[in-house]
Amino acid sequence: MGIMNKLFGWLKGKKKEANVLCVGLDNSGKTTIINYLKPNDAQQVDIVPTVGFNVEKVTMTNLSFTVFDMSGQGRYRVLWSHYYKETQGVIFVVDSADKLRMAVAKDELDQLLKHQTIMNKRIPILFFANMDVQNSLSAVKCSQLLGLENIKEKPWHICASNAKTGEGLSDGMHWLSDQLQTVK
Amino acid sequence: NNNWLNAYYDPVAGIYTFPSCIALADLNSDGDNKLVIADLGSGLYKMTLKVFQGTSVVQENALLDLPTGIVSVYMDNMEPRTPGIVVASGSCLFVYKNMRPYYKYPLPLLPVNEAEKSLWNAVRNGDVVADALTAALSSLKDEIYASALTSQTLRFLQLESRDEAEAFIESHKNVGLKRETVVTCLATMKKSVAEEDAISCLVAGTEHKEIQIIDSEAFTQLKSYNLPSIPVFINVSGLYDVDFRLFVACRDGKIYALKKDSTEYRVCIELGSQVVGMERIHKHMVVATMDKAVSCYTTKGKKLWSLELPANIVCTGIMDQKAKGFKALMVGLDNNEIRIYKDKNLVDTLTLNDRPQAICYGRYGREDSTLVSVTSSGALNVHILKRTAEYSEQSGNQGQLNPQKTKLNIPKKTQLFVDQTVREREHGTEMFQSFQHDLQLIRLQAAKTYIHGLNSSITPISDDPDIPLKLNATVQGIGPVFQMMVTVENTASSTASDPKLVSDLKMMFKFSDKVYTATPRIFSLPPLVPGIPYRFPIRIECIATDQPAQDTVTAVVFTRSKPKPIVTANISMPVSEGVVVV
Known part of the structure; x- marks a missing residue:
C-alpha cells in the first residue's frame, strides 16, 4: 500500500496536501515551532507575537502541510473556530513552564473539542508540551492537567518539545503525517 | 462557578496580608506581571515582601516593620520601563527596584513638645531621676494627647520596674528625641500624563492626621494637607500637575475631599459606620461599611443607592476589564464569597474555601483578568476569568431591580x-x-x-385621681333573663406601705322600670385592692312582653360622700327573646 501510495504520488508528481491548524495560548511557541519546521533558508530569526494568523507551507517527506498558525492572544482566540471546518489536523501547543495558565489551556482545549465541527470529525490532535526553561512540567503531567485521557473519539499524541532547539518536533510531525494518511 | 477558572490554589501558602498590601506589577518589564505581597508574617516578626511569578515565590525581602501599604510606581523615564515597588512600613517609605532595595524615604519628623524636650534634657544633665521623670511625663501625657509625644517617651512610660526605667534612661539619654509618624495608607497619583506607565507621585496618609504628596523622582514633599482624623483609605483622581481630587476615608467614619488649589478639607460623606473599603467606579464613590452595606455616592456626597449584603464585608476591590470597558466592584464577604457588583446588580459570585482577607484583580503573568485572593487561613488563590465569560447588566437578575425600571400600575385618565x-x-x-x-x-x-x-362622669374610667376606677360589663344570655358580668378594677399603682384601698363604694343600676328588673339593683362594693378586677354577676330580666325590647342599662359607681357618680357605664342590652310558653 505504502509503496503504491509513494509510486502514485511520484507518478502524479505532487505530494498529498493537508490543512493543519496550530493553536495554543499566547507565548506558548506556536510560531517558533512552525518556523523551525520551515526550510533553513526561509526561517526567521526574530519571532514576534502573531497578530491574527499566518499561513505557512511545510513539507514533510510524503505530505505537504498548509499550517494555519493562529494567534494565541486572548482577543484573537475567537478566530480559531472559523478555521475548524477546513482543518484535517490540529496542533495544540502548551507552554509546559506556565503552570498557572494550564487551566486556561485546558479551558481552550475543552472549547475546541466541544465545538460542533470538531466534535463530529475524527481528526488527529498533536500536543506539544513546549518548554525552554528548567523546572517545567513533564509531558505526562501536562496530559494529566489537560485531561487528555478523556479524549476517546480522536487519535491524539503528546510529545515534549523544545521549539528553539527543535527537540521532539520531528517525532510529533511524523506521528501527525502518519495519522493524516491513515485517516484518508 | 462557570465564569472563573481555578488556576492555582495553595492552602498552605501561609500569607497574612490585607488588600492594601497586594500589588500586581510588571517588575522586569517583560510583559510577565508579578504578584507582590507584603506579608505581615506573624503580625510581630517575620514580615516579608514576597514576589510571586506564576505559581512560585521567586524572591523574598525581609521588612523591618509592619507593612501598611504597597504600590507599584514608575519613577523615571528610563527604558526599559521598570516600576519601583514602594512599601509603607513604620515611618518610612521603602523603595525597591528590580526587587532590590533602592531608596528609603523617611517621612519628615514632627516637632517635639518643648516640655518633653526640656525634661529629657534635664535627665541628660542628671537633674532628674527616674521616678520624677515618670511622674512628670505621665502628667504631660494626661495633659496632651499621647500621639503628641515621642515614641521614646511612650516606651519609657510603659516600663514597669524602676531598674528597667533606669537602664532605659542610661541607654537613651544621649539619643536625640525624634517624633516620627506612621504611614497608615498609601496611594499613587499620576504626575502630568495619564498614561499607564507615566511617572506618578505618592500620596501617603499618616497617623498624625496628615496627607502628604511625595514626588517619586526626587523624593521631596510636594504638598501636605491636615485632616481632623486619621486617614484609612485614599482615593485619587486626576493628575498632580493639572488638577486632582483626593477622597480620604478616616477613622471617624467620614470621607473628606481635598483639592489641588486649597489646603482646606471638605466633609464629603458622613457614614453611619466604619469604612471597610472605598473604590471609585467611573464618577461615583462606592463605599463598603461595617454595617454590611455597600453605598454609592456622587463626588458631591449625595447618596445614590445602597445595598445590604448577607454577611459582613471583609475586603473590597475593583474589577476593571479595560478591553471590554467593564468596571465593577468586588466584595469579599465573611461567608467565604467574593461577590461582583455592576452598579447595584449582583453579576457573579465566587465561593472560596475560606474567608477572603485580601483580593486583587488585574494582570498576572500574561493573563489580563486574574483574581488573586488571600484567605484568612493564609491560602493563596488565583482565579482566571474565562475568555467566554460575559457580564452584562441583564445577567444580574439575582440582584435588586433598578427602581426606575419598575412600572407603576396607573389607571387611565377618565x-x-x-x-x-x-x-x-x-x-x-x-x-x-x-x-x-x-x-x-x-x-x-x-x-x-x-x-x-x-x-x-359618664365615662367608664374615672377622672378622679383619688379613686381611679375602671368599669366594664358584658351581657350573657339571649333573654328574657340575662346575666350581666360587671368588672370593677382599682387602677391605682399600689405599694406595700400604701395599698391605696378604695372602700365605701356602692353600685347601682339605672334603667327603665317598664322594660327590665335587676337583682340586686343596688349593692355595696367590697374594699377594692389595686390591680385586681372584681367581677359581680347581676341578673337582669326583661319584663316587657309586648314587643321585642331593647334598651340601655346604666351601671353607676358612687360613694356616699360625693354627689357625683365616680364612673358610669352604658350597656346597650341585646334584643330579648320572648318568653316561651309551654
Missing part, C-alpha cells in the same frame, strides 16, 4: 377624573377652607362631648 382635576384646580381655596371649617366643627363637637362626659 373624563370624571379630568373634570375633578379641573374643579380642584379652580376652586382649590374654597374647598380647602370649607374642609377646614368642617374639620374645626368636628373637633369642637368632639371636645364638647368629652367635656360633658367628664363633667357628668
Whole structure:
C-alpha cells in the first residue's frame, strides 16, 4: 500500500496536501515551532507575537502541510473556530513552564473539542508540551492537567518539545503525517 | 462557578496580608506581571515582601516593620520601563527596584513638645531621676494627647520596674528625641500624563492626621494637607500637575475631599459606620461599611443607592476589564464569597474555601483578568476569568431591580377624573377652607362631648385621681333573663406601705322600670385592692312582653360622700327573646 501510495504520488508528481491548524495560548511557541519546521533558508530569526494568523507551507517527506498558525492572544482566540471546518489536523501547543495558565489551556482545549465541527470529525490532535526553561512540567503531567485521557473519539499524541532547539518536533510531525494518511 | 477558572490554589501558602498590601506589577518589564505581597508574617516578626511569578515565590525581602501599604510606581523615564515597588512600613517609605532595595524615604519628623524636650534634657544633665521623670511625663501625657509625644517617651512610660526605667534612661539619654509618624495608607497619583506607565507621585496618609504628596523622582514633599482624623483609605483622581481630587476615608467614619488649589478639607460623606473599603467606579464613590452595606455616592456626597449584603464585608476591590470597558466592584464577604457588583446588580459570585482577607484583580503573568485572593487561613488563590465569560447588566437578575425600571400600575385618565382635576384646580381655596371649617366643627363637637362626659362622669374610667376606677360589663344570655358580668378594677399603682384601698363604694343600676328588673339593683362594693378586677354577676330580666325590647342599662359607681357618680357605664342590652310558653 505504502509503496503504491509513494509510486502514485511520484507518478502524479505532487505530494498529498493537508490543512493543519496550530493553536495554543499566547507565548506558548506556536510560531517558533512552525518556523523551525520551515526550510533553513526561509526561517526567521526574530519571532514576534502573531497578530491574527499566518499561513505557512511545510513539507514533510510524503505530505505537504498548509499550517494555519493562529494567534494565541486572548482577543484573537475567537478566530480559531472559523478555521475548524477546513482543518484535517490540529496542533495544540502548551507552554509546559506556565503552570498557572494550564487551566486556561485546558479551558481552550475543552472549547475546541466541544465545538460542533470538531466534535463530529475524527481528526488527529498533536500536543506539544513546549518548554525552554528548567523546572517545567513533564509531558505526562501536562496530559494529566489537560485531561487528555478523556479524549476517546480522536487519535491524539503528546510529545515534549523544545521549539528553539527543535527537540521532539520531528517525532510529533511524523506521528501527525502518519495519522493524516491513515485517516484518508 | 462557570465564569472563573481555578488556576492555582495553595492552602498552605501561609500569607497574612490585607488588600492594601497586594500589588500586581510588571517588575522586569517583560510583559510577565508579578504578584507582590507584603506579608505581615506573624503580625510581630517575620514580615516579608514576597514576589510571586506564576505559581512560585521567586524572591523574598525581609521588612523591618509592619507593612501598611504597597504600590507599584514608575519613577523615571528610563527604558526599559521598570516600576519601583514602594512599601509603607513604620515611618518610612521603602523603595525597591528590580526587587532590590533602592531608596528609603523617611517621612519628615514632627516637632517635639518643648516640655518633653526640656525634661529629657534635664535627665541628660542628671537633674532628674527616674521616678520624677515618670511622674512628670505621665502628667504631660494626661495633659496632651499621647500621639503628641515621642515614641521614646511612650516606651519609657510603659516600663514597669524602676531598674528597667533606669537602664532605659542610661541607654537613651544621649539619643536625640525624634517624633516620627506612621504611614497608615498609601496611594499613587499620576504626575502630568495619564498614561499607564507615566511617572506618578505618592500620596501617603499618616497617623498624625496628615496627607502628604511625595514626588517619586526626587523624593521631596510636594504638598501636605491636615485632616481632623486619621486617614484609612485614599482615593485619587486626576493628575498632580493639572488638577486632582483626593477622597480620604478616616477613622471617624467620614470621607473628606481635598483639592489641588486649597489646603482646606471638605466633609464629603458622613457614614453611619466604619469604612471597610472605598473604590471609585467611573464618577461615583462606592463605599463598603461595617454595617454590611455597600453605598454609592456622587463626588458631591449625595447618596445614590445602597445595598445590604448577607454577611459582613471583609475586603473590597475593583474589577476593571479595560478591553471590554467593564468596571465593577468586588466584595469579599465573611461567608467565604467574593461577590461582583455592576452598579447595584449582583453579576457573579465566587465561593472560596475560606474567608477572603485580601483580593486583587488585574494582570498576572500574561493573563489580563486574574483574581488573586488571600484567605484568612493564609491560602493563596488565583482565579482566571474565562475568555467566554460575559457580564452584562441583564445577567444580574439575582440582584435588586433598578427602581426606575419598575412600572407603576396607573389607571387611565377618565373624563370624571379630568373634570375633578379641573374643579380642584379652580376652586382649590374654597374647598380647602370649607374642609377646614368642617374639620374645626368636628373637633369642637368632639371636645364638647368629652367635656360633658367628664363633667357628668359618664365615662367608664374615672377622672378622679383619688379613686381611679375602671368599669366594664358584658351581657350573657339571649333573654328574657340575662346575666350581666360587671368588672370593677382599682387602677391605682399600689405599694406595700400604701395599698391605696378604695372602700365605701356602692353600685347601682339605672334603667327603665317598664322594660327590665335587676337583682340586686343596688349593692355595696367590697374594699377594692389595686390591680385586681372584681367581677359581680347581676341578673337582669326583661319584663316587657309586648314587643321585642331593647334598651340601655346604666351601671353607676358612687360613694356616699360625693354627689357625683365616680364612673358610669352604658350597656346597650341585646334584643330579648320572648318568653316561651309551654
